[in-house]
Structures are given as C-alpha cells and as structure tokens.
Amino acid sequence: MKRKVVIIGSGFSSLSAACYLAKMGCKVDVFEKNEAFGGRARQFKEDGFTFDMGPSWYWMPDVFEKFFKDFDKKPEDFYLLKKLNPAYHVYFGKNDFIAIPDSLDKICEVFENEEPGSSKQLKKFISKAKDNYKIAVTDMLYKMPGLSPLELISLDTIKRVGYFFTNIKREVHKNFKNPKLRSILEFPVLFLGAESSNTPAFYNFMNYADFGLGTWQPTNGFHDVVNAMISIGKSLGVNYHNNSTINKILTDKNIATGIQVNGNVINSDIVLSGADYNHTEKLLPKDLRQYSDKYWSNKVLAPSSLLFYLGFDKKINNLAHHNLFFDTSFDLHAKEIYKDPQWPSEPLFYANFTSMTNEHTAPKGCENGFILIPLAPGLEDTEELREKYFNIVLDRIESITEQKIKKNIIYKKSFCVSDFIDEYNSYKGNAYGLANTLLQTSFLRPKLKSKLVENMYFTGQLSVPGPGVPPAIVSGRISFRTYPLD
Ligand SMILES: Cc1cc2nc3c(=O)[nH]c(=O)nc-3n(C[C@H](O)[C@H](O)[C@H](O)COP(=O)(O)OP(=O)(O)OC[C@H]3O[C@@H](n4cnc5c(N)ncnc54)[C@H](O)[C@@H]3O)c2cc1C
Incomplete structure (x- = not known):
C-alpha cells in the first residue's frame, strides 16, 4: 500500500518535497492555510497590477534546472526566463548610481572605472567564488541533510578551511578599497539573512551567483515557478488543499499519526512541515518539542x-x-x-x-x-x-x-x-527564516527529522540548508533523503 504523507504549507520547500515524495510512490496531500499557494512567494493581482509578494531575485538558475531535470523537465517547459541587463542598479546618492551589467567582463569595466586596478582583483575574487560555488552548491548542498559535522569535511573543504574562519566583510575589504564596490560585493550575503561580518567567507559563492550566473526574470515572476512545481506534483498525483489550517499534529506516544485540518482529523504515515519550524513544533504536545523558547530566542x-x-x-x-x-x-x-x-x-x-x-x-x-x-x-x-x-x-x-x-x-x-x-505563522515576523551564520550552518541548524517524534519531518528556510528560494527547493529534496523510505 502507498505510504500516506501530509505536508504542512505550500512554500517552495513543501512544493519540492511533495514532488519528490510522489515520485517515490507516496500518496501526498499538501495543506496550505492561505488561499494562494506558494508561501512567501504568493502573488496577488489588484486593479490590473500583478505583485509577487516576496522573492523577486531569480538567482542560481542551475538549482531550478536540477529540480526540473529530476522530473525529466526543463524550466522552459513551463516558463520563459530573461537575463536582466542591467541586472540591477545601486544608488549611492543623487545622480550617483552604478548599473551592474549582465556579464563579468562588463562588470570588470564598471569596477575599473570606479577603482583603477580593481578588475584584476575582481576576476581573482570571482574565480575563487566560482570554485566555492562548485563545492557548496554543485557538490555539497544536495548531500548535506545536516546530520553530522562530517558532512562538511572533504578534501576540498579542508583546503578551504580558512574561509570558514574569516568573514565576507573582511575578505571584501582586503581586496577592494572603494566603499561603493565594497557594498556591492557585500550585498549578496544579505540573502543569507546575516551581516557580512558574521557570514563565513566561504559564502562568497553568492558573489559568483550574482556576477557569474546573473539575474533572471520569469515572465510572470516567481509565480511561474510555483505553478510549474504544482503542475509536476499534480501529474504525479499530489493533491493541493488551500484555506486549510493545521491546528494540531496528532501523535500516538512518540509517533506522528496525522494532522487536524480546520478541525478535521486526517491520518497519515508521515507528517512533513514546511511551515516555520517554531510554529510547527507548537502544533505538537509540549513534551515532543525539540527546541525550547530559549533556544529560539538565542538564534540569529x-x-x-x-x-x-x-x-x-x-x-x-x-x-x-x-x-x-x-x-x-x-x-x-x-x-x-x-x-x-x-x-x-x-x-x-x-x-x-x-x-x-x-x-x-x-x-x-x-x-x-x-x-x-x-x-x-x-x-x-x-x-x-x-x-x-x-x-x-x-x-x-x-x-x-x-x-x-x-x-x-x-x-x-x-x-x-x-x-x-x-x-x-512566522516566528517574530521573520521574512526569510534563520540566518546562515557560522554557528547556524548545516548540522548546527534545526534538524530535518525530529529527534523526538517518529515519522515527523521538517523542511524550509528555518531548517537545512537555509533561507532563499534555491535552498528551499533543495531543502524539500534533501529532507526526503532522511526518510526511512529512501
Ligand atoms: C519579502 C521577501 C523577499 C524575498 N526575496 C527573495 C529573493 O529575491 N530571492 C530568493 O531566492 N529568496 C527570497 N526570499 C526568501 C524566499 O522567499 C524564502 O526563503 C522561501 O520562499 C521560503 O520557502 P519555505 O518553503 O521555506 O517557506 P514559506 O514560503 O514560508 O512556506 C511556508 C508555508 O506554510 C504555511 N503555513 C504556516 N502555518 C501553517 C499551518 N498551521 N497550516 C497550514 N499552512 C501553514 C504558510 O502560510 C506558508 O505558505 C524572500 C522572502 C521574502 C519574504
């Protein structure tokens, strides 16, 4: 008989997990409290205007491609992507802005104009960032459910151990003098939710995502991605329910047995939540919560x-x-x-x-x-x-x-x-989860699998790997790797 999985929330992590679990042969139902699907990436239309409510920077297109490839699809089977040029403008005052173009060579020219000699430094900086991107995103991200520190140890990371003990800010300031260029290079780590001075320099792979891979825009914004993922899920038999608030996660001793949705009981073999972690644990009996209020209040x-x-x-x-x-x-x-x-x-x-x-x-x-x-x-x-x-x-x-x-x-x-x-149901109203600081990386983040409740799993931006749409999509994929079904 098919295993029955209920998923709380319809953010990118939940939508991703739903597709993978359905592909593995589970019967999957997704329950979203709001009317529209997509979580923080919902869209609304009013008076002829269309608004993406949350994410707008489509970075790391390779992560999206990898997701679709797992289902024998390509992004272009569902939506058109345009590479933006300029990728973005950065304003420093009246009539004072820098336009970031759509290729590294052109960006080097911009840097050279601002700080003579800086283009050479930039090429070196981005080349190292590219190496880190390959290690972090291509090699490690998909293999790191955050279960053990050993996941972070490989020949490549040992060679780069220094990058974990210095920070982005220091690394940028060492290489560039111009304050405008410095702030442009420090900006991408804002996506990780922490200050550049509190983010390991290894995360400079975000600079490669910015200058190397570029900024893209789907024709209908991120909603195109939400619709594409739902369409894959539906083709695999996933059922999506909106206006469905989970009031309680049901347990029998220490085993998750289902959920209560709008007051109705739905039994399942597995409960997976992509809702904010802290909120999800509040749906469990007190003695089955892994992380205390104090734990959360000490987090960045x-x-x-x-x-x-x-x-x-x-x-x-x-x-x-x-x-x-x-x-x-x-x-x-x-x-x-x-x-x-x-x-x-x-x-x-x-x-x-x-x-x-x-x-x-x-x-x-x-x-x-x-x-x-x-x-x-x-x-x-x-x-x-x-x-x-x-x-x-x-x-x-x-x-x-x-x-x-x-x-x-x-x-x-x-x-x-x-x-x-x-x-x-966001903890303290956070917009995009738990920051990726050194002490909140990988195995130091809230776990994808509950240590106290059997058959209870988590995914999303407060768990592993962290904030942002690409990590949320990866989170949905790696959470299922910790399942006993794998
Ligand atoms: C304003 C803003 C701008 C951003 N900009 C970018 C960007 O440009 N690029 C980028 O990559 N990332 C960006 N992000 C981050 C990115 O949007 C998120 O990291 C990602 O979408 C989170 O997905 P998730 O699945 O973890 O969670 P969510 O999208 O939060 O999904 C969780 C879902 O669970 C639902 N839920 C909660 N409680 C219950 C319950 N009891 N019952 C049923 N459902 C429940 C919620 O309604 C929600 O739909 C931005 C985020 C915000 C808010």
Whole structure:
C-alpha cells in the first residue's frame, strides 16, 4: 500500500518535497492555510497590477534546472526566463548610481572605472567564488541533510578551511578599497539573512551567483515557478488543499499519526512541515518539542521587512527592474537589525518595478512597484510607523532619481511584521527564516527529522540548508533523503 504523507504549507520547500515524495510512490496531500499557494512567494493581482509578494531575485538558475531535470523537465517547459541587463542598479546618492551589467567582463569595466586596478582583483575574487560555488552548491548542498559535522569535511573543504574562519566583510575589504564596490560585493550575503561580518567567507559563492550566473526574470515572476512545481506534483498525483489550517499534529506516544485540518482529523504515515519550524513544533504536545523558547530566542533570525506594493498611473524613469538604495550607512542599518534592534534611523532599501521588464504586470502606461525595507524581527508594527517609512523612502526615490512619483500612486498596500506573523505563522515576523551564520550552518541548524517524534519531518528556510528560494527547493529534496523510505 502507498505510504500516506501530509505536508504542512505550500512554500517552495513543501512544493519540492511533495514532488519528490510522489515520485517515490507516496500518496501526498499538501495543506496550505492561505488561499494562494506558494508561501512567501504568493502573488496577488489588484486593479490590473500583478505583485509577487516576496522573492523577486531569480538567482542560481542551475538549482531550478536540477529540480526540473529530476522530473525529466526543463524550466522552459513551463516558463520563459530573461537575463536582466542591467541586472540591477545601486544608488549611492543623487545622480550617483552604478548599473551592474549582465556579464563579468562588463562588470570588470564598471569596477575599473570606479577603482583603477580593481578588475584584476575582481576576476581573482570571482574565480575563487566560482570554485566555492562548485563545492557548496554543485557538490555539497544536495548531500548535506545536516546530520553530522562530517558532512562538511572533504578534501576540498579542508583546503578551504580558512574561509570558514574569516568573514565576507573582511575578505571584501582586503581586496577592494572603494566603499561603493565594497557594498556591492557585500550585498549578496544579505540573502543569507546575516551581516557580512558574521557570514563565513566561504559564502562568497553568492558573489559568483550574482556576477557569474546573473539575474533572471520569469515572465510572470516567481509565480511561474510555483505553478510549474504544482503542475509536476499534480501529474504525479499530489493533491493541493488551500484555506486549510493545521491546528494540531496528532501523535500516538512518540509517533506522528496525522494532522487536524480546520478541525478535521486526517491520518497519515508521515507528517512533513514546511511551515516555520517554531510554529510547527507548537502544533505538537509540549513534551515532543525539540527546541525550547530559549533556544529560539538565542538564534540569529533573518530580518523581517516592511513591504509596499504600489501601482503608479505612469511609467517611471531613471530606475531599473531591481534597485538597491545604498545611499545611507550600511553598518548603521545592520546594527539596528542585529545588535540593537529598532526601526532604522536611515533605512537602506530595495525597490523593483517588474512591469519595466514584463509590461503585462501593470495596466498600459502604468508601472508596478515593490519596496522592501529590512527590519529587525519582532519590532512594534503600527500604521503610523508604516506611513512614516513610506514617506521616507518615497521622498528618497523622488530626490535621488529626480522625478515626482508619489502623487501618481493609484494602488498601495503594505505588509509588515504583524502580517508575517498572521499570514505565515512566522516566528517574530521573520521574512526569510534563520540566518546562515557560522554557528547556524548545516548540522548546527534545526534538524530535518525530529529527534523526538517518529515519522515527523521538517523542511524550509528555518531548517537545512537555509533561507532563499534555491535552498528551499533543495531543502524539500534533501529532507526526503532522511526518510526511512529512501
Ligand atoms: C519579502 C521577501 C523577499 C524575498 N526575496 C527573495 C529573493 O529575491 N530571492 C530568493 O531566492 N529568496 C527570497 N526570499 C526568501 C524566499 O522567499 C524564502 O526563503 C522561501 O520562499 C521560503 O520557502 P519555505 O518553503 O521555506 O517557506 P514559506 O514560503 O514560508 O512556506 C511556508 C508555508 O506554510 C504555511 N503555513 C504556516 N502555518 C501553517 C499551518 N498551521 N497550516 C497550514 N499552512 C501553514 C504558510 O502560510 C506558508 O505558505 C524572500 C522572502 C521574502 C519574504
């Protein structure tokens, strides 16, 4: 008889695990509390505008390809990808920005203009980052369920042990003098959820993901990927249920026996959760939770965010698809996220306008916009604070790009700490999970398999390997490697 698996949540990790488990012959049901599938990568449409609610940077295309290949498919069987050029703009002040082009040679020219001699350094830096990418992503990521420190030990990692005991910031500062170039090279590790000074230099493989592999955009944003994964799952017999909140994980002594969904009991042989780890354990009886409140409160979480989804009644100038506003102090904002949590005094922020690449995501002649201000998780979240920061960032965009756009806003929605908690059961309102610091890497992260409950498994950005869409997809794949079914 087919083993019955119930999966909590429909984020990328759950969607990935569902496909692999169905391929292994299990009967799989996915239960999502929200109406739309995709977790943090949900999409909504309003007044003719289409908004991706979360991820927008499609990096590491090889990870997506590998997922589809496991099901004898290719991304292009489901969606079209465009390599963005410029990949993104980084703003440092009025009329002062750097456009990052779509190839390493062109990026070298940009670096040379800013800091003579730096292109040679950059080539060396990216070549080492490429080697680390090969070791980390191509070789290790898929073989590391985070069960033992031995997983990290190979001839290649032993040779690079120094990279684990220095950090990205130090490595970048050693090689580059120009503050603008430094902040561009420190930016990719923000995806890992921690400060560059608290992230092992080994993670510079993210710089190769950025400059070597490039920034891509599916025609309908990340929702294309969500739909593609659901379509593969359906072809393998997976059932997807929305508006289905899991209230309880059912156990018999220390064995998971099913879930309670909207009050109804559903029995299963295996329970797998892609919902936030802390929330999932709260669905279990107290004595079957592996990690205490104290454990969680001592962890470095990835930031929360204040987000704005905006519709403009005109086209916007002097901006690119992806834009980073680094015109204030990186260090101060990082301190206000990690060391001394508070609303930022002078926020750095990110903005994208997907209708500049994919016109159909806004009505004709209009533009859609998404703004993200990283915040410390767990901060007080009020309408007044949201509005205050809305005005700060809109004024900054207007002044830096020398145009009036605030009065052209015809659609506006905000999303912040309390929404992350209400809509995703997110611990302290984190936006993208548990940071990848040295002490929160691999076997030091919350485990994919429960140590206390048989047949209970976890996946997703608070477990192994960590935050981001590509790691979430890998998490769904490696979680099943720890299953007794494998
Ligand atoms: C604003 C933002 C921007 C980001 N930008 C990028 C980016 O540009 N590139 C990138 O690679 N990554 C980015 N990320 C990170 C990336 O989106 C996440 O790491 C990834 O999508 C997480 O997937 P997941 O499966 O771990 O969890 P989630 O997507 O959070 O899925 C968990 C699901 O479980 C559901 N759930 C929770 N509790 C229950 C319950 N009791 N019953 C039923 N369902 C439940 C939730 O509703 C949710 O749908 C971003 C994230 C955010 C929030």
